[in-house]
Amino acid sequence: xxxxxxxxxxxxxxxxxxxxxxxxxxxxxxxxxxxxxxxxxxxxxxxxxxxxxxxxxxxxxxxxxxxxxxxxxxxxxxxxxxxxxxxxxxxxxxxxxxxxxxxxxxxxxxxxxxxxxxxxxxxxxxxxxxxxxxxxxxxxxxxxxxxxxxxxxxxxxxxxxxxxxxxxxxxxxxxx
DNA sequence: CCCTGATTCGC
DNA sequence: GCGAATCAGG
Numbered sequence: 640x641x642x643x644x645x646x647x648x649x650x651x652x653x654x655x656x657x658x659x660x661x662x663x664x665x666x667x668x669x670x671x672x673x674x675x676x677x678x679x680x681x682x683x684x685x686x687x688x689x690x691x692x693x694x695x696x697x698x699x700x701x702x703x704x705x706x707x708x709x710x711x712x713x714x715x716x717x718x719x720x721x722x723x724x725x726x727x728x729x730x731x732x733x734x735x736x737x738x739x740x741x742x743x744x745x746x747x748x749x750x751x752x753x754x755x756x757x758x759x760x761x762x763x764x765x766x767x768x769x770x771x772x773x774x775x776x777x778x779x780x781x782x783x784x785x786x787x788x789x790x791x792x793x794x795x796x797x798x799x800x801x802x803x804x805x806x807x808x809x810x811x812x813x814x815x
Numbered sequence: 816c817c818c819t820g821a822t823t824c825g826c
Numbered sequence: 827g828c829g830a831a832t833c834a835g836g
Binding site: 670674675677681 | 827828829830831
Binding site: 659660661672676677679680686687 | 818819820821822
């Protein structure tokens, strides 16, 4: 994928915002972490090697979806809770779990109707289960993003959670 | 092992 | 210029 002016600008912006290379690679879809790092260096973006290990993980306020990246409004709280509740009962779970890479929302494809939950600490995104409704094109969820971002280990955790009895689900699953 | 960024070097 | 492979480190 070619480095267009737009993508260079986005890379610069995200890099300066402090997103990690892998997070940037994920958001920008179609490039690897190495590509991000290599390009960042060639662009002369500030190094972060000494500070990297000390930089705190970007935190997301629980129940405050978002918006640092795009300046949009949060999804309606009620609908999120309802989705989570449905999931806690095992309803509609499969659709979210089976989300594929091709469904990924990126900064380039965000619209006023897509969920804006950002990439962040997985612990915070953990129970953000607003679901994808392909039929009316509404609401996506970082749940998909974090699944792909965290990889196999995370998939395993989710699978285990799915197998857990309803009464064993953590309270915060429906408390946001 | 998980992750991070830095560097090298064949393409 | 690009980025996979590799390195060094928390």
